[in-house]
Amino acid sequence: MTDYTAPTRDMKFVMQELLDLDAISGLPGFEEASPELVDAVLEEASKFAGGVLAPLNQSGDQAGVRWDDGAITMPAGFVEAYQQFVEGGWNGxxxxxxxGGQGLPELVATATQEMWQAANMSFALGPLLTAGAIxxxxxxxxEAQQATYLHKLVSGEWSGTMNLTEPQAGSDLAAVRTRATPEGDHYxxxxxxxxxxxxxxxxxxxxIHLVLARTPDAPAGVKGISLFIVPKSLPDADGNPGEANDVRCVNTEHKIGIHASPTCTMSYGDNxxxxxxxxxxxxxxxxxxxxxxxEARHKVGVQGLAxxxxxxxxxRWYAAERIQGTPAGGDASKTVSILHHPxxxxxxxxxxxxxxxxxALAYSASWSMDLSRRHxxxxxxxxQQARVDLLIPIVKGWCTEVGQELASLGVQVHGxxxxxxxxGAGQHYRDARITTIYEGTTGIQANDLIGRKTYKDGGAAMHTLLAEMEGLASELEASADSGVKAIGEPLTAGINALREAAEYVVRTHGENPAATSAGAxxxxxxxxxxxxxxxxxxxALVARAALDGGASxxxxxxxxxxxxxxxxxxILPKxxxxxxxxxxxxxxxxAMSAEWL
Amino acid sequence: MTDYTAPTRDMKFVMQELLDLDAISGLPGFEEASPELVDAVLEEASKFAGGVLAPLNQSGDQAGVRWDDGAITMPAGFVEAYQQFVEGGWNGxxxxxxxGGQGLPELVATATQEMWQAANMSFALGPLLTAGAIxxxxxxxxEAQQATYLHKLVSGEWSGTMNLTEPQAGSDLAAVRTRATPEGDHYxxxxxxxxxxxxxxxxxxxxIHLVLARTPDAPAGVKGISLFIVPKSLPDADGNPGEANDVRCVNTEHKIGIHASPTCTMSYGDNxxxxxxxxxxxxxxxxxxxxxxxEARHKVGVQGLAxxxxxxxxxRWYAAERIQGTPAGGDASKTVSILHHPxxxxxxxxxxxxxxxxxALAYSASWSMDLSRRHxxxxxxxxQQARVDLLIPIVKGWCTEVGQELASLGVQVHGxxxxxxxxGAGQHYRDARITTIYEGTTGIQANDLIGRKTYKDGGAAMHTLLAEMEGLASELEASADSGVKAIGEPLTAGINALREAAEYVVRTHGENPAATSAGAxxxxxxxxxxxxxxxxxxxALVARAALDGGASxxxxxxxxxxxxxxxxxxILPKxxxxxxxxxxxxxxxxAMSAEWL
Structure with missing residues (x-):
């Protein structure tokens, strides 16, 4: 396993040069999010990710979690690292x-999120789920629930979970069967x-488990499902963990990867x-x-990137170290590191x-999230909310599919x-494999994209996005730098293809959802x-301008x-x-009958 | 883990309807390879693959191999299965x-090869390497060497290995350092x-290890490398394993997959x-x-397919069993197996x-192999040899890259x-990952394809292949079946793109191998x-003709x-x-400096 160094320079490039950080720090409540503060946060987060979380990644994978009679022991070092994470205020x-949170923009949080996920995906999944509960x-x-739970969840002293899936209810949550029977002030x-x-x-x-369950006499399907807070230990009068609740972890899965993230079967109400x-x-x-x-979907998209x-x-580390072969078309008596092979x-x-x-894409969605909340x-x-809604399935689906491919390519570079x-290359390959599945598979994201995000508004949000990109393509084609200009044509071809696809979806989805679904x-x-x-x-336009402006x-x-x-x-021709x-x-x-498959 | 049923119907389609099996059974020595015999062989092989090898696949993955003081214990059942494999004559x-071999065409052997690899890739790797030694x-x-070793290797009583790689010599075998010093009749x-x-x-x-080593005073580079037979046990006068040779397995690798295939570090001459x-x-x-x-490369390509x-x-098994969701655009009160979702x-x-x-591609290469040897x-x-030489890097590189993608898609179907x-889906994903690496990475195959296989003959073999495909495209475009006809246009577009690429390679490789290598x-x-x-x-043309001819x-x-x-x-638009x-x-x-990466 090699070290992890957070790509802070590139993160800053995206936040400050590619996107408009000023637009964010100009929002009410974000006044302090200056470039200097953002730099300082990234710097500290980078130290924590590289110094504390990353060194536990491979050992955590090898050790895995240990289940014993309902209790789980995390791999060595995880408890201490979590403590430091909480003390550093990183959870909030x-x-x-x-x-008790830090109140920083989503854009900044996305950069820290990327670091945690890259440093140690198994570890970072805990806070990712807690964020969802928050x-x-x-x-x-x-108000009472917020008072009881939010401070502890925000600090990370307590963690949170999302309890949706049941053996018969995965992508289709309408099939949830867990029951919730009212009893006094609770269920x-x-x-x-x-x-x-x-x-x-x-x-x-x-x-703190957030659990989907069905109340008595609730209608069938998704409209009969309610959300419950089910704490592992019931908070006492002082707000501290008191009596144990009737919840038990009965199993953890043996998985392809993320061995240090406990994937639990939870049994509610055995007693x-x-x-x-x-x-x-x-x-x-x-x-x-x-x-x-x-938001969890956005964060999983960031995992793909991370x-x-x-x-x-x-x-890169391996390719720079590994000496093998001679340069293509060069001096055959010299050996070089494989990083030089075409x-x-x-x-x-x-x-x-x-x-x-x-x-750029994931951060751009975060940038819009901030604007959608505070503008x-x-x-x-x-x-901005429409832009976020459109981008989320793309960020989740595309970044995880591509992330997986790239983790595989990382293995390939090693021979x-x-x-x-x-x-350690294999761990990334194995860990990455879950990202296209959880929080909604790529197929689920794609169906969201064609149905709720493209068809429902008649393609309006997509056409806004296309127009935004078209403007960019024109700028590229107008560039005096032939290399920059050359990007314009394939980009325009891509935009045109996407427009044609979006128009097909808008035209077809209503009367033939099976057709759009097959191409989703x-x-x-x-x-x-x-x-x-x-x-x-x-x-490229930003870089060209920076160079023309004499950037060092x-x-x-x-x-x-x-x-x-x-x-x-x-890539674009794809x-x-x-x-x-x-x-x-x-x-x-x-035309393919299921029976023929 | 689910069962494995060899796709014998499709194998026969490829051999007998798509390719021309008669052309093979018409070759000297292959007279007996009638459709009936081929069917019988496939039937028996299918029983062995499904009944003996496949059930050991998951247990072998879980148990892995055990190294102890130089000896390796295979997972439970492997020794017995190997014995049956030998007794059935499947090794030859x-x-x-x-x-002592069965003398059947490569085309038929390829089908059995596919079965072994699909049923149990770890197991099948043993015979794959033995075949290389043979x-x-x-x-x-x-003649003396053949008399001593070939009967035992062909039967499988003895197995064979290929010893190329050393820590500093992977893709670049010129760096081999193992020494061979002459001493009497041996080294x-x-x-x-x-x-x-x-x-x-x-x-x-x-x-029987086949080992690349360097003799004293041998020139540097690949021309100084010789090949040696190094038996684990030296055959005695009766041809039975006698004295132990100075060879030792000092380690086995802990790998992403193929856990039941021992990947060994071999030390020669410690004493x-x-x-x-x-x-x-x-x-x-x-x-x-x-x-x-x-041939090993061809077989690894078949692994990708398998x-x-x-x-x-x-x-398919999982998707047919798993009930989830309602049909797209259909009755929302009905749940269906996910195999029905678009x-x-x-x-x-x-x-x-x-x-x-x-x-079709891998078998087509085998078909040409048979013709190249016996016509x-x-x-x-x-x-036919030129066709084989051209196709081998494609079969190896493309089938393994695609095989890997598909093993990943198999996981995705399961959610x-x-x-x-x-x-068991995860095992295929992990096992498949090696195939693009060993026997020459995809990059190595691609460099072979551009250099020795395209540039060297001025693109002649590739143009012959293109012409063969063009003929097919014309037939498609002339079909009266609009569905069949519609395949013609995208195929023609693909052929034209491939021709343009091949012409670029022929034009460029001599003076700028770095350029062709980057796009290899x-x-x-x-x-x-x-x-x-x-x-x-x-x-499609064959199927159309069969239907038109009243096939049942x-x-x-x-x-x-x-x-x-x-x-x-x-797929074709890719x-x-x-x-x-x-x-x-x-x-x-x-333009990208290695230092910038």
Whole structure:
């Protein structure tokens, strides 16, 4: 395993040069988010990620979590690292100051999120889920519930979970069967939940489960589902963990990766019923859960980016160390590190270009999140919210699919050593594999993108995004730098293909959802490749301007120009190639009987 | 883990309907390879693969191999299964009858190979390596060496290995340091070899290592490398394993997958020198090794196909069992198995279409191998050999890259259950990951394809292949079936892109190998997608003709038509999208300094 060094220079580039950080620090409540403060936060976070979390990544993978009679022991060092995480205030970077958070913009929190996920994905999953619980309670909990739970969750002294999945209810939550029977001021919860991330562990003194369950006489389907707070230990009168609740972790899964993240089967109410407190109103559980799920999806998208960057750093280290072969077309008596071989450079650029594109896209969504929440103008808030809603399935779906590919490419750069677990490349490959599955598979994201995000508003948000990108393509085509100008044409081709696909979706989805559904993932991937291409195009324009303005970091900006050009040549054409699959609808998919498969 | 059922119907389709089995059974020595015999062989092989090998796949993965003081214990059941494999004569399907083989065509052996690899890749790696040793000794061993070793290797009583890699010599074998010092009728071998598949195990009574080493005063580089037979136990006067040689397995690797295949570090000559016998002439070791490597590469390509088919069968089983959600655009009160959801069908078709394309391509190469060896006309032998040489890096590179993607898609079909090891989907994902690395990485295959296989003959073999595919495209465009006709256009687009890429390679490689090298993998992948598309196009023509001729298996042939159409819509466009990367040469790759990465 190699070290992790947070890419703070590139993070700052995205926040301050590519996006408009000033627009964020100009928002009410974010006045202190100056470039200097952001730099300081990134600097400290970087130390924590590289110094504390990253060194536990491989040992955590090897040791795994230990289940014993309902209790889970985390791998060595995790409890101490979690303690330091809490003490450093890292759990509440973007949380409301009223509950002890740091109140920083989502944009800044996204950068810290990237660092935690890259340094140690298993560890970072705990706080990721806690953040979801915080958001749900912040938005939908009663004042009393907020007073009881939010301070502890924001600090991280208590952790949170999301309990949705049951053996028969995965992508289709309408099938949830866990029951909630009213009893006085609370409910008694009975049922089994599976795949509960950090459902049990020994890092925090209490665990607050947010559980979807069905009340008696509730209607069938999703409208009968309510959301409950089910603490592992019931808070006593002083707000401290008191009596044990009727909740038990009965199993942890043996998984392909994220071995240090406990994936639990939770049993509620084996002894009569776990005490649960209703959040908000009955029947609105799924709606509330989506509040947190949207942000969790964004964070999982960031995981895709993060694990790819970790794999990139690992591969770069190996490629620079490994001496093998002679330079292509060069002096055959000299051996060089494989980082000089064209095919290895191609692989490294394939990783780097898409990592930069993913970072730009994920951060751009965060930037819009901040504006959607705090901008004084309600119309601008609405506009930014529509952009966020559109981008979230793309960030989640595309960044995780690409992240997985890149983690695999990281193994490939190592050759045979990549297949040997000790190098660490394999862990990233195994860890990354979950990201396209949890918080909604890529197929679920894609169906969200075609249905709720494209068809429902008649393609309005997508056309706004397309127009934004078209403006950029024109700027590129007008550049005096032939390398920058050359990005314009493939970008325009991608934009045109995406527009055609979006128009097909708007035209078709209402009467033939099976047709749009068959091409949904290609449509989502296409959107990702084009958005990424547009943002790298913008980064080329920014870099060109910086160089023309006499910037001192010439290597940094030159590399940006080359990376954007590489993306335009090697990656962007994939977008156009996906169009036939979208436009084919379910021609072949529908004609193929399930029985023939 | 689910069962494995060999796809014998599709194998027969490829051998007898898509390719021309008669052309093979018409070759001298292959007269008995009638459709009936081939069917019988496939039937028996299928029973062995499904009944004996497949049930040991998951238990072997979980148990792994155990190293103890130089000895390796294979997982439970492996020794017995190996014994049955030997007794069934499966080790020598394609081997010379003079040495106890069955003397069947490579085409038939490829089908059995696919079965072993799909059923249990770890197990099948043993015989795969033995086959390499057999080929090398058959082609280059002395009569005495052949008499001593070939019967035992062909039967499988003894197994064989290929010892190339050393810590400092991986892709670049010129760096081999293992020494061979002449002593009487033999040499003393000293050195360490790593990543030796089945280097030690307890399945066979002897292991015959084929070892690359350097003689004293040998020139530097590849021309100083010779090939030696280094038996684990020296054969005694009766040809039985006698005295132990100075060879020791000092370690096995802890790998991402193929846990039941021992990957050994072999130490030769710790006690003075291992006895080794020179094969052929000094200095020709690498050339001899390539004899076996070419076929080993083909077999690894078949692994890519095989593991993808195993993953497909696993995914199909799960998707048919898993009830979740309601039909897209259908009755919302009905739940269905996920195999009916358009996105799941898209994933299954993505797997199926490429599996069929890979099978057709790999078998087509085998078909040419048989003709290249046995055709009475020397010009036809030469023509077929050129086709084989061209196809091997494509089969190896493309089938393994695609196989890996499909094994990942197999996990995706399972959703959360795919990430849990018990389902078995994860094993295929982990096992598949090695295939793009060993026997030459995809980058190495691609460099072979651009240099020796495209540039060296001025693109002649590639243009012959392109012409073959163009003929097919014209037939498709002339079809009266609009679905079949529709495949013609995207195929033609792919062919044209591949021709443009090949012409670029021929034009550029001599003076700027760094440029062609930067686009080598895209060129290889493009060739794979186009060849696969052409063969599926041909399968559509065959299916159409069968249906028009009143064939009774209408579902089978209808599915072929749909699968080919799906490939044309969803997969073939990838070929065209790779062209810009090839034509870009090293524009961006060369401009990116290794230090900037």
């Amino acid at each position: 970077v973007q949380c409301d100051e009223a509950f 958001e749900a309670l912040h938005a939908h909990g009663s 008694l919860i009975q049922g089994q939940k599976i795949f509960i991330t950090w459902g049990e562990h020994d890092c925090a003194e209490n665990i 009569g019923g776990a005490i649960g407190y209703l959040v908000g109103e009955e029947g609105k559980g799924l709606m509330y859960m989506f509040t947190m799920m949207n 694990i790819a960057d970790r794999a990139y750093q690992q591969a 095919d290895v450079k191609r692989m490294m650029l394939t990783m780097r270009a898409q990592i930069e594109a993913m970072r 004084p103008d309600s119309e601008e808030r609405r506009r 045979g050593m990549g297949y040997v677990e000790e190098t 993932v290609p449509y989502l991937m296409m959107a990702g490749y084009v958005c990424g291409g547009a943002l790298l195009g913008r980064s 970091e010439t290597d940094f900006y030159q590399a940006k120009l080359v990376t954007a050009r590489f993306y335009a040549q090697h 977008a156009v190639a996906l169009l036939p699959a979208v436009l084919a609808g379910d021609d072949a998919v529908g | 399907v394609q081997c010379d009858e003079a040495f 080929e090398a000794l058959h082609a280059h061993g002395s 003393l071998i000293q050195g360490q070899k790593i990543f030796i598949t089945w280097g030690e195990h307890d399945c066979a009574e002897n292991i 003075g020198g291992a006895i080794g016998y020179l094969v052929g002439e000094e200095g020709k070791g690498l050339m001899y090794m390539f004899t076996m490597m070419n 593991i993808a088919d195993r993953a497909y069968q696993q995914a 996105d799941v069908k898209r994933m299954m078709l993505t797997m199926r279409a490429q599996i069929e394309a890979m099978r 009475p006309d020397s010009e036809e032998r030469r023509r 959360g259950m795919g990430y849990v090891e018990e389902t 993998v895209p060129y290889l992948m493009m060739a794979g997608y186009v060849c696969g598309g052409a063969l599926l196009g041909r399968s 298996e209408t579902d089978f042939y209808q599915a072929k038509l749909v699968t080919a159409r799906f490939y044309a819509q969803h 070929a065209v999208a790779l062209l810009p990367a090839v034509l870009a040469g090293d524009d961006a790759v060369g």
